[in-house]
Amino acid sequence: MIRLLLPLIVFGGLVGLLLIGMQTAEERKIVASPLVGRPIPNFELPRLHEPNISTSTADRLGEVWVLNVWGSWCQSCRIEHPYVGRLAEESGVPVVGFNWKDEQADAKRWLSQFGDVWAYHMVDFEGRSAIDLGVYGAPETFLIDQRGIIRHKHIGPIDESVLRDLLARIDRLKQEASS
Amino acid sequence: MRRLVLPLLCLIILGLSQPLLASAIEPLPFRSELEEIRFKALAEEIRCTVCQNQSLADSDAPLAQDLRRELFVMIQDGRTDQEIRNFMVERYGDFVLYRPPVASHTLLLWAGPILLLVIGLIGSVIIIRQRRALLKS
Numbered sequence: 001m002i003r004l005l006l007p008l009i010v011f012g013g014l015v016g017l018l019l020i021g022m023q024t025a026e027e028r029k030i031v032a033s034p035l036v037g038r039p040i041p042n043f044e045l046p047r048l049h050e051p052n053i054s055t056s057t058a059d060r061l062g063e064v065w066v067l068n069v070w071g072s073w074c075q076s077c078r079i080e081h082p083y084v085g086r087l088a089e090e091s092g093v094p095v096v097g098f099n100w101k102d103e104q105a106d107a108k109r110w111l112s113q114f115g116d117v118w119a120y121h122m123v124d125f126e127g128r129s130a131i132d133l134g135v136y137g138a139p140e141t142f143l144i145d146q147r148g149i150i151r152h153k154h155i156g157p158i159d160e161s162v163l164r165d166l167l168a169r170i171d172r173l174k175q176e177a178s179s
Numbered sequence: 180m181r182r183l184v185l186p187l188l189c190l191i192i193l194g195l196s197q198p199l200l201a202s203a204i205e206p207l208p209f210r211s212e213l214e215e216i217r218f219k220a221l222a223e224e225i226r227c228t229v230c231q232n233q234s235l236a237d238s239d240a241p242l243a244q245d246l247r248r249e250l251f252v253m254i255q256d257g258r259t260d261q262e263i264r265n266f267m268v269e270r271y272g273d274f275v276l277y278r279p280p281v282a283s284h285t286l287l288l289w290a291g292p293i294l295l296l297v298i299g300l301i302g303s304v305i306i307i308r309q310r311r312a313l314l315k316s
Contacts, residue, residue, distance in 0.1 A: 031228055034272045101241055127245040134270040136228035136242055 033134045033153045040067075040142070040150050041132040048099055048107055048121035055096075055122055060144065064173045066095040066166075067142040068118065069130070071102040072110035074138040080157035085117035087163060091170045097121035100130050100138055143169055146177040205244075207251050214254050221250055221260060225267055226275050234277065 035041075044056040057067075068084055070077040088095040097118035099107050104123065124130050133142070136155075143152040143166065152169055154162055209215040222236035227243040235243050235250065246267075253263050267275045279285045 029231065031272055031274045034269060101245075127242070128249075130242075131245060131249055131270060134272075136271065 030155050031136065033150075035134050035150050036153050038150060039148050040144050041129070043129040043132060045122040045124055045129060048097070048104065048111075048123050050120075051104075051123070055120065057144075058148070060094065060096070061148045062146055064093045064146055064170060064177055065144050066091065066093060066170070067098050067133075067144065068095055069098040069100050069133075069135050069138050069140040069142075071100045071138050072106040073102065076157040077139045078114065080139050080159070081114050081117070083158040083160070083163045085115065087158065087166060088117050088119070091167055093170055093174070094119040098130070098133075098135075099123045100135060101125065101127045141166065143173065145173045205247075210255070217260065218251060218254055221254075221263055222247060224277055225250075225264075226277055228271050228275060 040057050042056060042058050044054045047053045047055055066087065068087075070084075084095065095118055097120070099121045101124070104125075107121070107123075122129075139157055141154040141158060142150050145151050151173060152166075154166065158166065207215075207218070209218065219236065223234050225235045225246070227233045227235050227238035227240055227246070229240040229242050230238050233243075235246055249266075250263065253266065258266075264276065273279045273285075279288065281289050
């Protein structure tokens, strides 16, 4: 009896594995960053609107802030754009843009079309600093605490539930900073 | 013998054409053949995180191009293979390596095939013994 049922049991097991695999497929595509919990790499980049001014990640030491990776070529960045605006408005912390591998003219046109909701933009045309940040796709959003430690990274567009999660995390970081 | 000639010829031609089909890599000014071999080996070993089922050598994604450029610069700077692997892992995690390190959470991955082989061997020994016992009786 067991001999007859064995292939069926094995088959059932395989189907089960397949179903679990299908459900977790999206999650597994996300590569957890080893940089979370570690200091943000120090790099200096020119600003988009004021190319003569360079800004470094160390400039923001002492406050909670957000770094948002985007590019005018990135479809999902358009989708998350309204939520980035709300994040900047409702969080009360600087949301800095990280303009990744983009033509300056395209980036500026994109901003004038959709609205510039960021505090300012760091421009990484070559993509060298993005490698140090472990960026592998836009959009990506980093939360950095007052000691300059990356505390959270969200990969993919921000939507309503992600926005709420980010706002709650930023609140906790702000409380931590003031205590 | 004659029947073997054609398939063999096909195999040889296929083998020769392989390097032409192989990769998306742009020509780079290597200083020596060794550098080129190291570059190719590392590019094959490192996963492109954007297009996750391709290696750096296979991928045409902009990030893969950037990482290949970085890889080239590091080789020119005289960094060792291990240093280059560490550079990638520090930024993208163990996931970038097609051969992840042996650790507690990767033990099943590494030991799995051997484990399956052992189970198979034990299984076959048991079955063979049972059949022998049946034949004898």
